[in-house]
Amino acid sequence: MDQIDRRSRTWRRRQARRAEIISRLGGEGGLTAHQRELVDLLVGLGQLVEQFQAKMAAGQEIDAERYLSAVKEQRRVIGELDLPKASAPLPNIRERLAAASA
Incomplete structure (x- = not known):
């Protein structure tokens, strides 16, 4: 993660998604280290x-x-x-x- 360009749109979207999930869980202060790891995994x-x-939407194979595996893990x-x-x-x-x- 150290080599990621933190100015990119992808990084900003990732951080926004992470902030939303953490907010829905009650805020960063109330999370355990395990929960923070799960949030990062979920993002x-x-x-x-x-x-x-x-x-798929672009018609590519x-x-x-792998897709179904990722979806199942996301749900878990x-x-x-x-x-x-x-x-x-x-x-x-x-x-x-x-x-x-x-």
């Missing part, structure tokens, strides 16, 4: 799943086994973190892809 998995979905981590349900509707795939290309 990375979210980016991976998003990349697979963008490729993907490794379905969400369950382990016991994230509260979102109060606002979640964006659909078109909204996520539009945000990813922005």
Whole structure:
């Protein structure tokens, strides 16, 4: 992670997603080290799943086994973190892809 350009749009989106998850968990101060690790894992998995979905939407082939594995692991981590349900509707795939290309 030390070699990542922290000025990039990808890094800013990653940090925004991380901040949102931490906020939904009650803030950084209330998290254990294990929970912080899970949050970072969840953010990375979210980016991976998003990349697979963008490729599918563009009509490119993907490794379905790797995609499903990432989705299952993402769901497992969400369950382990016991994230509260979102109060606002979640964006659909078109909204996520539009945000990813922005």
